[in-house]
Amino acid sequence: MNKRNLISALVLSCFAMGVQAQGAAYPNKPIRLVVGFAPGGAADYVARAISDAMGKAIGQSIIVENRAGAGSSIAAENVAKAAPDGYSILLASPSSISVNPALNPKLNYTPKDLVPITKVTTSPLVIAVNPNIGINSVQDLIARAKQSPGRINYATSGNGSAPHLGAALFTQLTGVDMVHIPFRGGAPAIQSVIAGDTQVTFGTPPSVLPMIQAGRLKGLAVSTRNSSTLVPGLPGMQEAKLPEYAIEFWYGLFVPVGTPPAVMKRIFDAAQSAMAQPSVKAALAREGTDVSVSTTPDQFAAFLTEDAKFWVNLVKSADVKLD
Numbered sequence: 001m002n003k004r005n006l007i008s009a010l011v012l013s014c015f016a017m018g019v020q021a022q023g024a025a026y027p028n029k030p031i032r033l034v035v036g037f038a039p040g041g042a043a044d045y046v047a048r049a050i051s052d053a054m055g056k057a058i059g060q061s062i063i064v065e066n067r068a069g070a071g072s073s074i075a076a077e078n079v080a081k082a083a084p085d086g087y088s089i090l091l092a093s094p095s096s097i098s099v100n101p102a103l104n105p106k107l108n109y110t111p112k113d114l115v116p117i118t119k120v121t122t123s124p125l126v127i128a129v130n131p132n133i134g135i136n137s138v139q140d141l142i143a144r145a146k147q148s149p150g151r152i153n154y155a156t157s158g159n160g161s162a163p164h165l166g167a168a169l170f171t172q173l174t175g176v177d178m179v180h181i182p183f184r185g186g187a188p189a190i191q192s193v194i195a196g197d198t199q200v201t202f203g204t205p206p207s208v209l210p211m212i213q214a215g216r217l218k219g220l221a222v223s224t225r226n227s228s229t230l231v232p233g234l235p236g237m238q239e240a241k242l243p244e245y246a247i248e249f250w251y252g253l254f255v256p257v258g259t260p261p262a263v264m265k266r267i268f269d270a271a272q273s274a275m276a277q278p279s280v281k282a283a284l285a286r287e288g289t290d291v292s293v294s295t296t297p298d299q300f301a302a303f304l305t306e307d308a309k310f311w312v313n314l315v316k317s318a319d320v321k322l323d
Contacts (some may be wrong), residue, residue: 026263028061032088034065034079036072036096037157038185042204042289043072046121046251047091047105049283058266059132062089068184071160072096073107077173080113084258090114092254097304098311099160100177103320111308114254116292116301118271122250125166125223126208126231129200130193131215138221138240141200145176152178155189155198157207160320162249164191165311166202166223168318173245193217204249205231205288223247230288250292250307252300268297 033051037043055062067075076096083322090096097111100254117269129135135144145152156163159182171178181198183189186207192198194216202223209231211217219234225246226236239243253271255264274280275293284291294300314320 026086026266027058029087030061031055031058031086032065032082034067034075034088034090035141036067036069036075036090036092037161038068038187039066039190040207041057041157041186042123042206042287043091043093043184043251045206045287046289049287050120050271050274050280053277053280054270057273058270059316065269069158070176071103071158071164071182073100073104073109073160076100076114077107077109079254080109080256082256084256085261086259086263088256089117089267089310090254091120093249093251094165094307094311095158095160095162096309097252097254098308099165099315102312103160113257115257115259115264115297116294116304117253117255117268117297118300119250119252119292119303120271120275121289122248122292123205123289124228124231124248125163125202126200126205126212126234126288127170127200127209127220128193128212128217128225129220130196131218133199135200135220136218137192138237138242141220142174142176142242145174145178149177149180152176152200153181153198154178154200154202155181155183155192156202157186157189157204158182158184162247163204165318165320166247166249168320169247170202170245171313172318173242174245191294203242209288223279228288230290235261252294252304254296264297282319 033046033047035043051062072095079088079090135141154167190207193201212219221235221240222228222231225238275291281291
């Protein structure tokens with residue numbers, strides 16, 4: 001080997017050792033888990049339920065950061081444009097990955113800017129109303145909405161959110177006219193129904209169940225075709241006499257494109273460890289949320305491809321628009 005080749009080999013060797021050392025050092029500072037909705041809603045609850053266990057598994061603190069607004073697009077853009085170093089993770093739902101890009105082609109990010117790591121949870125929606133308006137079933141809601149078109153307001157956690165799409169599917173299938181009132185998260189949406197400013201919500205279980213149990217909301221049904229053990233006491237849509245209606249949503253973890261594979265594996269392994277913890281499963285189950293992890297990142301990516309078809313078709317068929 002001549003002198004020039006020897007120097008080149010030494011430089012490459014040192015570079016490789018540096019990269020290995022950098023990978024081995026990850027994580028050496030706190031990690032952000034970015035949520036696209038306000039505190040108190042389902043996304044926030046899931047993030048806080050898993051962050052401590054994930055942090056212990058990965059060996060570093062994971063800090064939940066709420067960046068609410070624009071149907072979770074603000075949070076998705078923030079992570080998509082973050083350094084691809086494993087210190088910014090997005091907790092996303094179909095809103096960020098499928099719905100918002102279909103609703104708004106002018107977003108400052110695309111789903112291709114985010115790499116899927118794993119799904120973590122699935123949940124039904126819960127249809128609930130203010131308890132003082134005399135609606136006690138899904139059929140009551142349909143009848144009232146048909147009697148008073150445009151007079152019933154439904155509150156959701158934002159444009160393009162799963163609750164928004166759940167309500168859009170409901171109005172499409174039943175032919176009722178209800179007015180969408182979007183908020184910056186599940187908690188303020190639920191408070192508006194309790195206050196009587198809006199009348200109904202297609203809410204996430206962590207947002208709705210405590211208020212149903214306290215008597216501040218009246219639960220009508222879960223959004224899945226059959227009843228759910230996650231939400232005892234409420235019928236599924238088959239029993240509610242609307243069998244053609246069925247919808248559920250998920251949360252999953254994403255990182256910026258370009259994140260090193262070794263770092264993504266650390267995050268995937270930490271998520272798998274966290275979601276297997278009985279305490280995490282129990283905490284999520286109490287709020288009507290089920291653990292649902294992907295076997296591999298590739299399996300999650302394949303799931304997303306098929307799942308996007310449902311949400312994008314719903315946006316088009318229900319003629320969902322940004323308010």
